[in-house]
Amino acid sequence: MKTLAKKDLVDVLRYWTGHCTVMTPGRKSHDEIVFDEFDEATFTLDYRKPSLPPKSSCLPQSETIFQVDSGTYEPRISEAKVLLFGIRACDMTGILQSKSFMTADTDDVFYRARAENLATVVMACSGPQNETCFCTTTRSGPFSKQGFDLQFYDVGDSFLVEIGSDKGAVLASAKGFAEADDEAARKRVELFRHEAQGRIALLPEVSQAMERLERGGVSEELWDKFGSKCIVCGGCTYVCPTCTCFNVADRHSGNGGGERIRTWDACLYAGFTKEASGHNPRKTQGLRIKRRHEHKLLYYTDRDTHEGLCTCVGCGRCSDYCPVHIGTIEVVKAIAGEQS
């Protein structure tokens, strides 16, 4: 364990920028909190849950995967070294789960290169960041148990800092960090975790819904009801830390060359499964919403979940941002509330 005085944090961040691109929360125009390159003028520690998860650090919303020139496909593997400062434990779990999905069995090198060159500094939550947090249910927060390089606990004027990896040890060798490996520090962290956990209400409907999905006991009417409300914006998949589906397209730049790019895609769109013949095996919006939730709550593998309950990490963003209230919270509540 290490300790770092809050007044020294900016110096540390500045020091880290000499070695990699440091992403931190910043208060931007209209008071919007955005994770962006460290900028002293906007940097803030008062940031709660950022609206976007950090998934674009490994899977950008749009990225060039091949540069194509006179018939040769040159892969564009990112060499960027990026440090994410202050991500939340739910999002850390999201990165772990997605990394496992994207690199196990078949290896997505574009993803892996970014993930392996990523450093993560988790800011443990002292309680819910807003009313939609349910990470204690999905076992993905309020603090991280694995995968992080450093984890910060805000204990007033200073942070207690847990080292999670060799990379983290190097990061914590920066000027300002001091040794804090004593009984008092450990007890302080224990107390922090205990209190934080106690402040985040459990959402028993999650496991009830999972059981019901497992049994095949959810009615088609329930999905159709959500389907008829859905405006097909796809926003839930964009704000989700564990949604990684993508599309691939080519972009010409004249003289036969150009770029092959990939972009985020969403299983909520009808075109996502439509075949060239016009046949669409997932015919209705209700079935598409069913797919999204079954993927989070039913069709996950132990390989990918790590310590989480499933592949929803309980960040609550889909419930925060869905304009017509079809977030995971609303869906699990509807499933659990259905008469069997």
Add this chain to the structure above:
Amino acid sequence: MGDYSTNMYSPRAVSIVRTLPQISEHRLFQLKLEDGGTWDTFGHQPGQFIEVSLFGKGEAPISISSPPTRPDTLEICVRRTGKLTDALFELGKGSRLHIRGPYGKGFPLDRLKGNNLLLVAGGLGLAPLRSLLLYVLDRRDEFGDLILMYGTNSPDNVLFKYELLSFFDRDDIKYLYSVDRDEEGIWKQYVGVVTGLFDQATLSPDNTCAVLCGPPIMYRFVLEKLLNLGFSKDRIYMSLERMMKCGVGKCGHCAMGDKYCCTDGPVFNYAEIEHIKEAI
């Protein structure tokens, strides 16, 4: 820094040796490796597919139509339906294109060996099934009786016509075919849907494996027929089509239930996917 030199998305260049027009809007392409070598090194199995790239038009999954027992060329049979396939039809002998693969789980040869085989194809479904059909004919003594049922919508739409006609002269394959409609009255064989052909064959469900390849509607009717005849679900194999982007289990497009069609399939036995409502 890790090792990022092996990239499953990197396509390799191949060139077209020959194009053979099939029926309207369908064409067979014979491909060769740029280094001139045989396709032995490619390691494809009957039922697998490749991703074909034409820069600017994207990529599309296309079944391999030729068997590994004929490694001089790799054949694909393509239906013209859109951006990429339109552009493919503009290409002729000597043109270059890019491919990656082979992908997916093909027909389970180890399971099929020693059994009688009933192959049922509908329309373009013959394209993937042909890789198995020719494989079996090339290794004829490893399999039992062979029946091919092939249905198309009209007499004008029979793929691989001359190859199929030659089967009438062989006594190691029973070939039955049907057309849905015959408006000009030129068809000498069965008119009606492919399931009607079952009356012309004697099948023993205990030592026969059925392999189906065709449009979803065909699966529903043929499955019903086979189950009524007493076929067990794990003796019925089918190749499924899905919208696919990556072909390697990452993009999510082909997911159905707990399976990814591109890596867990495209060939499944019925017992594996029966519980997945949207599968068929």
